Amino acid sequence: MSNEQTPSEQPPPDTASGRLVADMLGLFNRYERERASHRAAQGDTNPYDLAPYEQVHGLTNEYDAARASDDPGALDQFLDNLAEDFHLDDVRAVRMAAAAVQAAMGRIALAARVKGMSPDQIAAETGYTASRITQFIREEKQRLATP
Incomplete structure (x- = not known):
C-alpha cells in the first residue's frame, strides 16, 4: 500500500x-476576495466572473x-468572509x-416529476422532504386546474 496521496x-x-x-488556500481565497472587491468598487456587477447561479x-x-x-474555526472564518463580502443590498x-x-417551487417540483423524478429524488436534490415535494406538486396541479 502506497503512502502517496491522490490529488483530491x-x-x-x-x-x-x-x-x-x-494557509495557501486561505491566501488564494483572500486574493480572490480582494480582487473581486476591487472590481466591484469599479462598478463590475459580476466581479468573480461567474455564471449567475454558479455564485449561489x-x-x-x-x-x-x-x-x-x-x-472548529472553519465556520467562523467562512462567516467572517461572508460578512466582509456581502453588503446589505x-x-x-x-x-x-x-x-x-x-x-x-411547485412549478419546479412538477416539472421534475414530469421528467420522471420521484418525490424522494426531488427531495434529495432540493433539501425538502418527500412529503413537502408531494404537497408542492399537488398544489401546483390544483393551480393549473383552476381556470
Whole structure:
C-alpha cells in the first residue's frame, strides 16, 4: 500500500503539510476576495466572473464544507468572509431570490416529476422532504386546474 496521496486528498489539518495547504488556500481565497472587491468598487456587477447561479452553488458548497469541517474555526472564518463580502443590498437580493424560488417551487417540483423524478429524488436534490415535494406538486396541479 502506497503512502502517496491522490490529488483530491488533503493532508490532515494537524500536520505541517495540512497547515501549509490551509494557509495557501486561505491566501488564494483572500486574493480572490480582494480582487473581486476591487472590481466591484469599479462598478463590475459580476466581479468573480461567474455564471449567475454558479455564485449561489459556490456559496452553498463553501457553507456546507465549513459546517462539515473538522476545523472548529472553519465556520467562523467562512462567516467572517461572508460578512466582509456581502453588503446589505446583497442580503436583500439573496432573500428575494430565495422567496422567488420558494414561490416557484411547485412549478419546479412538477416539472421534475414530469421528467420522471420521484418525490424522494426531488427531495434529495432540493433539501425538502418527500412529503413537502408531494404537497408542492399537488398544489401546483390544483393551480393549473383552476381556470
